[in-house]
Amino acid sequence: MSLRLRLSLAFAIGTAALIAVSGLVFLAQLHSSLNSAIDATLQARSEALAAGLRSGSLPRAAWPASGQLGQQTGQHSGADEFAQVLTPNGKVIFPSWADENSPLLPVSRLRQAEREGLTMTAMVEGEQVRMLAREVHQARHPVIVIVGAVTSVADAAQARARTVILIGGPVVVISAGLGAWLLTGAALSPVHQMRRRLEEISEHDSSARLEVPSTGDEIASLAATTNRLLDRLQDALSRQRGFVADAGHELRTPLTALKAELDLAARPGKSRDALASAVAAAADDTDRLIRLAEDLLLLARADDGTAFIAVERTDLSALISASARSFAAQAGARGITLAVNVPQRLTAVADPARLRQALGNLIENAIGHAPAGTAVELSSDARHVADDGCRRRRHGVVSIEVRDHGPGFPVEFLPRAFERFSRADPARDRDEGGAGLGLAIVASIAAAHGGRAVAGNHPGGGACVQIELPLGD
Amino acid sequence: MRVLVVEDEVRTAALLRRGLAEEGYAVDVAVDGPDGVWHATEFSYDGVILDVLLPGIDGFEVCRRLRSLGCWAPVLMLTARVDLADRVRGLDSGAHDYLAKPFSFDELFARLKALIRRGAAERPAVVQVGDLRLDPATRQVWRILVRVST
Numbered sequence: 001m002s003l004r005l006r007l008s009l010a011f012a013i014g015t016a017a018l019i020a021v022s023g024l025v026f027l028a029q030l031h032s033s034l035n036s037a038i039d040a041t042l043q044a045r046s047e048a049l050a051a052g053l054r055s056g057s058l059p060r061a062a063w064p065a066s067g068q069l070g071q072q073t074g075q076h077s078g079a080d081e082f083a084q085v086l087t088p089n090g091k092v093i094f095p096s097w098a099d100e101n102s103p104l105l106p107v108s109r110l111r112q113a114e115r116e117g118l119t120m121t122a123m124v125e126g127e128q129v130r131m132l133a134r135e136v137h138q139a140r141h142p143v144i145v146i147v148g149a150v151t152s153v154a155d156a157a158q159a160r161a162r163t164v165i166l167i168g169g170p171v172v173v174i175s176a177g178l179g180a181w182l183l184t185g186a187a188l189s190p191v192h193q194m195r196r197r198l199e200e201i202s203e204h205d206s207s208a209r210l211e212v213p214s215t216g217d218e219i220a221s222l223a224a225t226t227n228r229l230l231d232r233l234q235d236a237l238s239r240q241r242g243f244v245a246d247a248g249h250e251l252r253t254p255l256t257a258l259k260a261e262l263d264l265a266a267r268p269g270k271s272r273d274a275l276a277s278a279v280a281a282a283a284d285d286t287d288r289l290i291r292l293a294e295d296l297l298l299l300a301r302a303d304d305g306t307a308f309i310a311v312e313r314t315d316l317s318a319l320i321s322a323s324a325r326s327f328a329a330q331a332g333a334r335g336i337t338l339a340v341n342v343p344q345r346l347t348a349v350a351d352p353a354r355l356r357q358a359l360g361n362l363i364e365n366a367i368g369h370a371p372a373g374t375a376v377e378l379s380s381d382a383r384h385v386a387d388d389g390c391r392r393r394r395h396g397v398v399s400i401e402v403r404d405h406g407p408g409f410p411v412e413f414l415p416r417a418f419e420r421f422s423r424a425d426p427a428r429d430r431d432e433g434g435a436g437l438g439l440a441i442v443a444s445i446a447a448a449h450g451g452r453a454v455a456g457n458h459p460g461g462g463a464c465v466q467i468e469l470p471l472g473d
Numbered sequence: 474m475r476v477l478v479v480e481d482e483v484r485t486a487a488l489l490r491r492g493l494a495e496e497g498y499a500v501d502v503a504v505d506g507p508d509g510v511w512h513a514t515e516f517s518y519d520g521v522i523l524d525v526l527l528p529g530i531d532g533f534e535v536c537r538r539l540r541s542l543g544c545w546a547p548v549l550m551l552t553a554r555v556d557l558a559d560r561v562r563g564l565d566s567g568a569h570d571y572l573a574k575p576f577s578f579d580e581l582f583a584r585l586k587a588l589i590r591r592g593a594a595e596r597p598a599v600v601q602v603g604d605l606r607l608d609p610a611t612r613q614v615w616r617i618l619v620r621v622s623t
Binding site: 248249252253255256257258259260263264267 | 482484485489491492526553554574575576577578579
């Protein structure tokens, strides 16, 4: 069911309920006010009659318009008022009209009237009448005085009011529903236009945007919000396309070398040595491809948002020392020493394997750029930092720093140091097997731990990269 | 037969040099765009094998510069970029042929031989007579560097 139909129906039903309730209240009020008007008249007539009975004379004014008691006929159509005086046993003393001997009320009702007075509505000879009965003492004999009036005028007024409500109500309800239908149609037409426009925007036409109306209303803000969403999606899409294109290029480069190597080796007239060196080179290319594929897979899993790290309480001191040991030979071959400066028993909640991978990337970069005879320094410390400037909420951060004494990062490279496939020195790094993913992976691993990676140049010279992890205390 | 290889990736360049040398070519290697332009204009080559993604200026630009400097050696573009748009751009910039990485040496040799057979002829991408220039690929005409028609 469309929103428009639902709103119109809800509006019509609401209007119907409102009219029904107010109509019922109005009719009840009308009924009770008409009755109380009749009752007041009856009371006055009853008082006058009682006074007359007590004084022994019956004043004319106490009697119905036609005047003479006992002269009224059975056709009381012209006579809307009547009176009767009876003994408590039901014997009629004063007849009011036709059947002189028939009491207006049964004896049980007369007893009730004798005790406490009685006001009631009843049917008498097919007419609805309102009666008031009370006890009056006439010369020490108690008698019951009944005065009454036919309520046909009041009934007619109520019937008319009911008719107006029953006929007018549905008309108002239908008009309200139609009005709501037209109004919601007018209000929703910009939404319909927006939907049609969005349907036209295809994935290929990614620069298309909604037109933002200048009304400054909810529709305008919806259009603006939708456009911002489209912007973000387009950004994400173009980043993704760029990543795929870069990944394709990076994969093709070692594949080209591998295929060329094997092509050349397959040509006739190769010596045993030439073949052996071709196989060794092909194995190197395969290693590069494996590493590249693993790096790409890791980044894809990190992007996927699935938990690609398995954290446990990790002894960082031991982990950093172990990383340094595993690169000691590689560093030594280039005349570089690895200096570890880590406090004892420093722990954090982290994935030790991933953290070691990140640290390995940093150490490898540092060894690649450090001049022979210098040291690559590995240090770590834990500290508490204020959280978002709030002094009371502080969280522990442990940072692991790898610093070399090489030329440092080119300043223009720093802003995109952690971007994928970005290299500080394209020609040099690729020859050494780097695809520009090492720092991107460090950043992804740090981010997966809820931390971050920071790259910079040390004031004393050399590149310096820090991994900051939450201490998890 | 003398060919110039313009390739920044040292390993691919070394393999090209080795393969071409085994096939009997004399090979020079340039490692970036400006170096390639310098080599191609300074020496005479029977063919140029040109990578597209080069540091500095890319292969398309190298090709355009060679043509504008009056170097008509046949150019075979070699690249990891295999989009249709890139292939078209390469040929429009004045290259004679286009080969995607990873390539097969047999195909490279066959294409190179065909290119060299046709020889270096003045086949400019942009035709110029006096102050009138016409680019048949984009159907644009300039007169003293002002575009007069599309």
